[in-house]
Amino acid sequence: MHILGIDSSTENLHIALNSSKKLISEARSSNTKKHMVHMMGCIDSVLGQAGMDIQGVHIFAANTGPGDFTGTRIGLSVAKILAWAEHKPVYGITAPDILAVQAFSLSREPIIAEGRAQIVCCMDVKREEVYSAFYHVGKSDILGKKNGNQTTYEDRSTALYRTGSVLTGHQHVQQEILARLDQDAGPMYICGNAAQAYRHLFDPLLSRKKIYFVQKAQTTDAAVLNRIAHYRHGVKHAQANLVPFYIRDFVPFGGKK
Amino acid sequence: MKDKNIHILGIETSCDDTAAAVVRDGKQVLSNVVSSQNDIHRKYGGVVPEIASRKHIEVIGVVIQEALNRAKMGLDAVDAVSVTHRPGLIGSLLVGVGAAKAISYAKGIPLIGTNHLKAHIYSNLLINPHITGHCIGLIVSGGHSSIYHVDGQLQIRALGHTVDDAAGEAFDKIARYLGLGYPGGPIIDKLSASGDEQFIEFPRPMMDSGDYNFSFSGLKTALIYATKKNPQITSEKNMASLAASFQESIVDVLVHKTVKACKDYGINTILVSGGVAANSRLRQRFEQTCEKEGIALWIPPLWLCMDNAAMVACLGYYEFKAGKRCTLDMDVSSRSDI
Numbered sequence: 367m368h369i370l371g372i373d374s375s376t377e378n379l380h381i382a383l384n385s386s387k388k389l390i391s392e393a394r395s396s397n398t399k400k401h402m403v404h405m406m407g408c409i410d411s412v413l414g415q416a417g418m419d420i421q422g423v424h425i426f427a428a429n430t431g432p433g434d435f436t437g438t439r440i441g442l443s444v445a446k447i448l449a450w451a452e453h454k455p456v457y458g459i460t461a462p463d464i465l466a467v468q469a470f471s472l473s474r475e476p477i478i479a480e481g482r483a484q485i486v487c488c489m490d491v492k493r494e495e496v497y498s499a500f501y502h503v504g505k506s507d508i509l510g511k512k513n514g515n516q517t518t519y520e521d522r523s524t525a526l527y528r529t530g531s532v533l534t535g536h537q538h539v540q541q542e543i544l545a546r547l548d549q550d551a552g553p554m555y556i557c558g559n560a561a562q563a564y565r566h567l568f569d570p571l572l573s574r575k576k577i578y579f580v581q582k583a584q585t586t587d588a589a590v591l592n593r594i595a596h597y598r599h600g601v602k603h604a605q606a607n608l609v610p611f612y613i614r615d616f617v618p619f620g621g622k623k
Numbered sequence: 624m625k626d627k628n629i630h631i632l633g634i635e636t637s638c639d640d641t642a643a644a645v646v647r648d649g650k651q652v653l654s655n656v657v658s659s660q661n662d663i664h665r666k667y668g669g670v671v672p673e674i675a676s677r678k679h680i681e682v683i684g685v686v687i688q689e690a691l692n693r694a695k696m697g698l699d700a701v702d703a704v705s706v707t708h709r710p711g712l713i714g715s716l717l718v719g720v721g722a723a724k725a726i727s728y729a730k731g732i733p734l735i736g737t738n739h740l741k742a743h744i745y746s747n748l749l750i751n752p753h754i755t756g757h758c759i760g761l762i763v764s765g766g767h768s769s770i771y772h773v774d775g776q777l778q779i780r781a782l783g784h785t786v787d788d789a790a791g792e793a794f795d796k797i798a799r800y801l802g803l804g805y806p807g808g809p810i811i812d813k814l815s816a817s818g819d820e821q822f823i824e825f826p827r828p829m830m831d832s833g834d835y836n837f838s839f840s841g842l843k844t845a846l847i848y849a850t851k852k853n854p855q856i857t858s859e860k861n862m863a864s865l866a867a868s869f870q871e872s873i874v875d876v877l878v879h880k881t882v883k884a885c886k887d888y889g890i891n892t893i894l895v896s897g898g899v900a901a902n903s904r905l906r907q908r909f910e911q912t913c914e915k916e917g918i919a920l921w922i923p924p925l926w927l928c929m930d931n932a933a934m935v936a937c938l939g940y941y942e943f944k945a946g947k948r949c950t951l952d953m954d955v956s957s958r959s960d961i
Binding site: 402409420435448452612616 | 667673677679688713719720721726951
């Protein structure tokens with residue numbers, strides 16, 4: 367099962383090819399903001415490294431954001447039409463879902479040992495606002511079923527359930543996280559780039575017991591995007607409507623809703 | 624042996640219309656699908672670029688599929704994909720170009736990046752494929768008002784542009800100022816039909832400037848000053864005549880300068896295109912003037928005046944035949960290269 371993932375929602379373009387969960391090739395174009403120029407070359411490169419052509423891809427996946435509007439739309443336009451042209455499925459995965467699964471994968475051993483955990487993905491989404499998505503991680507699907515949450519991702523017997531999200535002014539991020547901190551749900555792992563962007567707000571949180579920062583899950587990884595797409599394809603989730611994930615309504619002529 | 628037919632898939636997303644079309648041999652339009660965003664942008668009185676980009680990404684796949692369905696063919700029968708990559712709104716262009724590159728890569732067919740303005744001129748070849756050049760082209764729309772010289776090889780060279788507002792932009796802005804709605808061009812056109820174009824003698828900007836440039840911003844200001852000086856001219860009774868007078872000034876300048884270019888270059892064919900080419904008074908005045916001056920006139924039907932992908936496929940065909948091929952690192956640009 368070959369999965370081609372396109373992550374163009376930041377200034378860094380990342381294309382990855384997985385064989386099921388395993389990364390087999392990748393290509394990056396960093397800090398160019400020229401995704402339209404580099405996109406097809408990177409795709410060709412990852413397929414070439416694997417000795418494959420586009421017909422060998424079984425699933426397409428793309429990061430739907432939130433992120434850079436233009437970059438995200440380039441990736442979605444290419445992923446959507448490649449999948450359509452090849453009569454293959456395409457899955458859109460949100461950036462917080464990708465980061466949460468990255469944080470889970472990087473902290474898997476202590477989470478498995480504890481049996482449960484909370485993951486909070488905090489993204490700096492400009493305008494001095496932070497978008498936070500909250501996840502519970504458990505050994506079984508009890509958490510998800512009990513709360514009616516859909517499984518974001520499942521790795522063997524351990525699953526992530528998204529329990530909510532919120533867009534706040536950055537100064538409110540501490541209280542939002544603490545308000546949602548479930549003392550019975552295990553240690554908390556924070557991922558995303560907001561912790562670095564607003565260190566003065568996050569450092570006090572990170573000094574508390576059982577709250578950890580997952581340093582390597584600040585930016586999204588297309589290989590993890592592919593793993594989620596593989597999982598969703600396997601459990602026959604409804605195919606994503608492939609449009610960017612906008613966290614704010616767009617209001618012309620300035621101002622916010 | 625008869626040559627194989629060439630089928631070009633055209634994709635157009637340079638502004639607020641998502642369009643796809645299939646054209647055979649540069650002259651037979653097998654399908655022409657346009658998803659208009661007019662209803663969405665109407666409440667803002669003009670195109671909002673971010674909203675346009677958002678809508679393009681929602682419908683691009685459906686529009687391309689529909690174009691193939693109506694052409695009764697599959698993607699495998701397409702020989703090349705032609706896409707507008709300049710000029711236009713960057714966020715909008717990127718959606719169409721991304722889609723075109725994906726098709727080119729997946730199917731291993733040539734990618735042809737086309738100039739939107741050049742495609743408007745080539746829309747005339749869809750109504751008369753025997754046009755061989757030696758023409759003066761006028762493109763007049765919401766974003767452009769330009770005069771071009773088209774040589775015997777159908778190569779295009781700009782003679783003049785608007786130095787400020789495009790004609791269609793002036794119509795939109797004045798319609799908004801007068802509370803008439805959006806898009807302004809068709810509204811003013813319809814309203815003017817029952818008005819007196821001599822009601823107010825508005826200036827004819829740059830009429831005798833000696834070049835082929837236009838300027839419509841001052842005309843817009845002239846109307847605003849006129850209404851402030853005499854508010855009665857905006858009464859319900861006078862509105863049609865006010866609109867007709869404003870329209871007549873724009874039409875006068877467009878016709879005069881285009882015909883002047885013909886005379887200066889010793890050319891006797893005019894190609895008019897672009898959204899404002901749908902304006903009934905402009906069409907009438909061009910017909911009258913060209914008949915009097917012995918100039919051949921080509922203006923496409925209304926569906927080809929608006930932004931569409933058939934013209935992009937048509938131009939793509941000629942560039943395909945000329946051997947043009949774009950690489951997959953092709954970028955987009957807000958600016959025209961002609």
